[in-house]
Amino acid sequence: MRGESLFPQLEQLLPQVSKPIQYVGGELGVTVKPWDSVPVHWALMYPDAYEVGLPNQGVQILYEVLNERADALAERTYAVWPDLEKLMRTYQVPQFTVDSHRSVGHFDLFGVSFSTELGYTNLLNALDLAFIPLLSKDRTDEHPIVIAGGHAAFNPEPIADFIDAAVLGDGEEAVLEITDIVAAWKAEGSPGGRDELLLRLAKTESVYVPRFYDVDYLPDGRIQRVIPNRADVPFRVHKRTTMDLDAWPYPKKPLVPLAETVHERFAVEIFRGCTRGCRFCQAGMITRPVRERSISTVGQMVKEGLEFSGFHEVGLLSLSSADHSEIGDMCKGLADQYAGTNVSLSLPSTRVDAFNIDLAQELSRNGRRSGLTFAPEGGSERIRRVINKMVSEEDLIRTVVTAYTNGWRQVKLYFMCGLPTETDEDVLQIARLAQEVIKNGRAATGSRDVRCTVSIGGFVPKPHTPFQWAPMEHPEVIDNRLKQLKQAINSDRSLGKSIGMRYHDGEPSLIEGLLARGDRRVGAVIREVWEQGGRFDGWSEHFSYQRWIDACAAVGIDVWWYTTRERKQEEVLPWDHLDSGLDKDWLWQDWQDALTEFEQDDCRWTPCFDCGVCPSMDTSIQIGPTGHKLLPLTPVNGLRVTT
Amino acid sequence: MSKRQPPGGQAPVVQRVRIRYAKRGPLRFTSHRDFARAIERAIHRANVPIAYSQGFTPHPKISFCSAAPTGVASEAEYLELGLREAVEPEQLRTALDSALSPGLDILEAVVSSTPGSLADRITAARWRVEVPGVTLSSLSSAVDAFMAQEEVLVERLTKQGRRNVDARGAVVNMAPYGSEGAPCAILDLVVRQVTPSVRPDDVLSGLSVVAGLESSAPGGFLSCRATRLVQGTLTPQGEIVDPLELDRATPAVNG
Numbered sequence: 001m002r003g004e005s006l007f008p009q010l011e012q013l014l015p016q017v018s019k020p021i022q023y024v025g026g027e028l029g030v031t032v033k034p035w036d037s038v039p040v041h042w043a044l045m046y047p048d049a050y051e052v053g054l055p056n057q058g059v060q061i062l063y064e065v066l067n068e069r070a071d072a073l074a075e076r077t078y079a080v081w082p083d084l085e086k087l088m089r090t091y092q093v094p095q096f097t098v099d100s101h102r103s104v105g106h107f108d109l110f111g112v113s114f115s116t117e118l119g120y121t122n123l124l125n126a127l128d129l130a131f132i133p134l135l136s137k138d139r140t141d142e143h144p145i146v147i148a149g150g151h152a153a154f155n156p157e158p159i160a161d162f163i164d165a166a167v168l169g170d171g172e173e174a175v176l177e178i179t180d181i182v183a184a185w186k187a188e189g190s191p192g193g194r195d196e197l198l199l200r201l202a203k204t205e206s207v208y209v210p211r212f213y214d215v216d217y218l219p220d221g222r223i224q225r226v227i228p229n230r231a232d233v234p235f236r237v238h239k240r241t242t243m244d245l246d247a248w249p250y251p252k253k254p255l256v257p258l259a260e261t262v263h264e265r266f267a268v269e270i271f272r273g274c275t276r277g278c279r280f281c282q283a284g285m286i287t288r289p290v291r292e293r294s295i296s297t298v299g300q301m302v303k304e305g306l307e308f309s310g311f312h313e314v315g316l317l318s319l320s321s322a323d324h325s326e327i328g329d330m331c332k333g334l335a336d337q338y339a340g341t342n343v344s345l346s347l348p349s350t351r352v353d354a355f356n357i358d359l360a361q362e363l364s365r366n367g368r369r370s371g372l373t374f375a376p377e378g379g380s381e382r383i384r385r386v387i388n389k390m391v392s393e394e395d396l397i398r399t400v401v402t403a404y405t406n407g408w409r410q411v412k413l414y415f416m417c418g419l420p421t422e423t424d425e426d427v428l429q430i431a432r433l434a435q436e437v438i439k440n441g442r443a444a445t446g447s448r449d450v451r452c453t454v455s456i457g458g459f460v461p462k463p464h465t466p467f468q469w470a471p472m473e474h475p476e477v478i479d480n481r482l483k484q485l486k487q488a489i490n491s492d493r494s495l496g497k498s499i500g501m502r503y504h505d506g507e508p509s510l511i512e513g514l515l516a517r518g519d520r521r522v523g524a525v526i527r528e529v530w531e532q533g534g535r536f537d538g539w540s541e542h543f544s545y546q547r548w549i550d551a552c553a554a555v556g557i558d559v560w561w562y563t564t565r566e567r568k569q570e571e572v573l574p575w576d577h578l579d580s581g582l583d584k585d586w587l588w589q590d591w592q593d594a595l596t597e598f599e600q601d602d603c604r605w606t607p608c609f610d611c612g613v614c615p616s617m618d619t620s621i622q623i624g625p626t627g628h629k630l631l632p633l634t635p636v637n638g639l640r641v642t643t
Numbered sequence: 644m645s646k647r648q649p650p651g652g653q654a655p656v657v658q659r660v661r662i663r664y665a666k667r668g669p670l671r672f673t674s675h676r677d678f679a680r681a682i683e684r685a686i687h688r689a690n691v692p693i694a695y696s697q698g699f700t701p702h703p704k705i706s707f708c709s710a711a712p713t714g715v716a717s718e719a720e721y722l723e724l725g726l727r728e729a730v731e732p733e734q735l736r737t738a739l740d741s742a743l744s745p746g747l748d749i750l751e752a753v754v755s756s757t758p759g760s761l762a763d764r765i766t767a768a769r770w771r772v773e774v775p776g777v778t779l780s781s782l783s784s785a786v787d788a789f790m791a792q793e794e795v796l797v798e799r800l801t802k803q804g805r806r807n808v809d810a811r812g813a814v815v816n817m818a819p820y821g822s823e824g825a826p827c828a829i830l831d832l833v834v835r836q837v838t839p840s841v842r843p844d845d846v847l848s849g850l851s852v853v854a855g856l857e858s859s860a861p862g863g864f865l866s867c868r869a870t871r872l873v874q875g876t877l878t879p880q881g882e883i884v885d886p887l888e889l890d891r892a893t894p895a896v897n898g
Contacts (some may be wrong), residue, residue: 007669015865020672026744028684038846091861256684258670258677258744310684310742342701639730639738640690 003035006093007101007309013087021259022050023084025098028256028309031067031074032100040182041073042066042175043097043107043144045126047119048538050098053078054255055263057317058113058150061250062171065524072179072499075099075107079122080129082535088129095130104130106180110144111175117515118508118538120159123148124530127162134527136164136211141193145201148176154239154286155463156577158518158526160210164194165201168208168578169239169286170272172248177204199232208237208578215520215574221561223519223572238579239286241619245272245293249301256309263311266305270298270330274319275621277600278377279388279590280416282462283319286580288613290604291622295326300631302334304342307640314345322351322359323604325624331362333630339365350375350414352391354402372403375414378505379430385597386421388590393433399442404441404450411452413437417481418459418473418506420594427481430454431488435495453500454489456482458509462479462516464580466590467565472513474505507545511537513563514548519574522562524555546621561599581619583612653701654727656668656694659755661887662724666717670746681747682722684791691735692728694878698704708762708886709874712842717871718750719768721886748826753803756893764886765836767815767877772830772843773868776860782819782828789846790817810849813841815881827860835877843869 014020035041044063046053053059059076066074075097080088088094094102104110104126112123124134132146133139139146148166149157167174178201184195192199203208212233216224219468228235242248254266271292274284293301302314314334321327334345345363347356352374360372376391384391415430434454441450454641458478461467482503490496514522515638528551529537536542552559567573569588576584586609590600603609604623614620666673673681683703686693695701704725711717732752740749755761774782791797795811815833834841847864850856858864875883 011669012861012866014672015867016862019674020714021670021674021677024669024672026670026746028744258673258681260677260680264680310687312683312687342695459687636690638690639734640688640742641738642688642741 003041003100003102005101006096006103009093010096010101013084013091013093016087017084018081019259021097022078023080023096024103024258026258028249029253030062030099030255031069033073034042035073035102036295038069038071038073039058039186040072040179041107042072042109042110042111042179043077043102043104044074045077045104045110045112045123047112047122047126049081049112049536050078050257051261053389054257054259054261055267056115057267057269058171060255061256062111062113062175064250064253066174066175066179069176069179069330071183075102077104077126079126079536085125085129085535086378095126105132105143107144107149109178109184109411111147111149113171114148114150115157116538117152117512118543119152120515120526121530121534121537124162124343124527125169125535125611134472135161137161139164139194141190143194145182145194145197147207148307149174151282151286153514154578154580155516155518156208156210157520157574158515158522160520161523162526164211166208166210167206167240168237168580169206170242171240172242172250174206174240177206192390202233205234206238206240209233210520213577221323223574225572226553226577236577236579238324238617239581240615241554241581242272243291243619243622245269245291245622246297249293249297251290252301252304252308254305254309254311254533255473256311263315264301264311265315266309266311267315268298268301268305269293269318270316270321270324270327272319273625274323275279275603276320276323277388277590277602279386279466280377280419280459280461280595281319282373282465285465285577285582287319287582288611289619289621292324292326292624294624294626294628295330295630296626298330298630299333299337303633312343316345316347317599320351320635322353322356329625330627331359335362335365337630337633342366345355348373352376352399352543354398354399354516357399357402357406360408361405369408369411371410372408373412373414374399376433377414377416378419378605379415379428379433380425382597383419383426385599386594387416387419388594388600393436396433397436399453401440401444404445409449409451413452413454415454415456416459417456417503418478418509420461420467420470422473424481424484427485428488431485431491432455434489434499435492448498451498451500453502456485456503458506460506460509460512460516463573463575464582464587466587466594468573468587469571471566472510472563473506474564475510478506478509504540508537508540508543510559510563511543511545511548514552514559517574518562522557525557528555558591579616580581581613581617583610583616586611644776648869653695653697656704656725656727658726658729660724660726660730660732661753661755661761661890662736662739662749663751663887664720664722665748665750666711666715666720667746668716670744671711671716672714673747674713675707678710678747679705679707681743685739685742686724686826688733689738691724691739692726692730694725694727706761708760708765711871715843715869716872719871719874721761721765721874723755726885729798747796751887753887753890755890757889761886764873764876764884764889767835767875767883768871769873769883770830770834770843771870772832772847772871773827774821774830774847774858774864775827775866775868776858776863777828777856779819779821779823779825779828782830782850785818785856786819788854789850790814792853795853797845797846797847797852799845807819808839808841808845810841813837814846815877817846833877833881833883843867
């Protein structure tokens, strides 16, 4: 029977797997509705383990807005670990939702949110476990419409054969519109079947249906053109932008897991979008323009979220939180309100200036001092001009030393390796910077008890950024640079003792690069890797570089052509028909500016530089200050009974 | 730079409340650590005036007296809360229960009015174990063979590796029941609290060691359903006395 619970079968298997609680549901904040009470059923997936997927804000928000509707239900599913997968295959238990343990294959829609391309093999595994045909073309009216979302959906071409549709941009309003379309189509008796439904979705111009587009290739392998194969779908599909975040104060009822997860906190997104213009940052490019949530809405969300969840930690999240126009009042106000309550507040601190330390000071008044992280991203001034991260060495050293003199003993510095035009020397500058930081920190505090950790991530060029044309560096070059850096850090033993270094080697980044800028032909590689056992590619203990390289060879894909090759201006990119609002000519100009080390300002504080997003998407920057204050908390006396 | 001093001034404990709670249905798969986090959050949600320890990272005053193994249900788990303000225990029970997911249920709250620790009053537990894929008669003969032994060594997989545990010594009483032909037979089991503790699955392993008992269910004995029904003080007569009884009988001084 459709929608029936699989729990009796699952229950037999759970005692045999590790951390069974992750498959059980029962979190605070869940909504369970009878299957037949609504016409539209959504299964939402974050394609990673529960412990990573549960805290994901995107899924939580969509889960809540969908369940608020009287005509829809939404349940969640996550990637199952290999121990349970094996048992599910043996006993024929399909991929299930954790809320009511319903078979994912029974839902009308199966929405999968991709923060990273490394989740693609988990998508295939979930489809297979759900008894949903892997290929879109093999599905019938009995199967869910498989929809990809999240940042990776801005180039869904590598998974184009496996999904039925993709949604670009903010999901809140998109899922509601899709629900309307599906409800109407079902009410009419599902005319025209699956194809008609996909056509109705495509006609919104904000849902991309890959099967309605054909890709032609040039003899040299580059794309000649991507065109609709029917007259009634748009040439380009546009991203969605949710304006006025004060009208969308989600999550209101955050999901509170029983299992341990990677983030145990109530997270409030204080603004969406970023116009700092860091050229490597896909998030900053595709989420424009900046839309702030006002101080009063943030205060209300924090209050209600803490009361609802019982969390003791609040994260004020965004792409650059210190840039909120009301951040000073917000931090001070919240710190005042929660003084003496054992609630701790945190800010992902990445901006390199003293203001960030003032904010961190406010937030740590309760005595709990989380670490401070700064992200100069590039080791030399030159490379920072290339990536448009405007931080001078002097500022960086002064900021970190200020942190030390204010009582922080440990600071983390975040950098990237493998950036366009990067030389060994640019990376070795990281060692010098770290040593300067420690030298100055020791002098300023009169103590040797100051430390910094240098954390290095691999650069991956992403679609819809000025670096979408850039060649990737070979993993061996990256690994060699990291080795040299390690030696340089330890060249001075006294200073080296106070500097930690964390890094990933270059191989996973190369595969992420293949998937990020891949076209439809790369789908065969993903399938081959999955068939050879590839799962959980975002986890170093599960990722196998060799498996990916072997799969490329097996299906005839040249991994280097997709990764280390520099693209020319006239090349048709696999995602050109997907509109993030950014003007391709502007992106190209910004790429040229990067090569000539010319910096670009932030349009929040300087005139518009015509990136193209606001006019093409009919949006505009929404920032304060609003002049409002935090509403005072009314103290709660006595025990509270939740109803 | 002076050394940072921990912020002082946490309010003292003025009342201790002893609580019995249950782990039921699907939520029997919560581990003890999972439950510990859930109860801490429930205390916040319910606005319980919990007292905190002193120091840089103050911890709420919660002491757990028992931890049912992951996957095992229980009707009788115990913990004690240290409060900075006195509350009415039944109101505390209602508030705390409403702040937890259904399946983690607060059954009783009693103000602590007697000396001695709650944990010391827990010396034995009574279990109900549903054993899948065995007949009542095969279970009965295995039980007889097991009870006739002085010691039954079973292997248990721990994080430190395999170790041998005596499954027999701690078993006070064991009685099979059910009906012939049912998909599972049931064991009524009384086990003394020992270190390391003997769990229902150890006893089932013991039955297969002694009498070769095997389960035809998927996963074998691993998919048995065990429920801890009662915990408390074992009397010489073999009865188990409710550990909250003393506190219930003695009026609280500050309650």
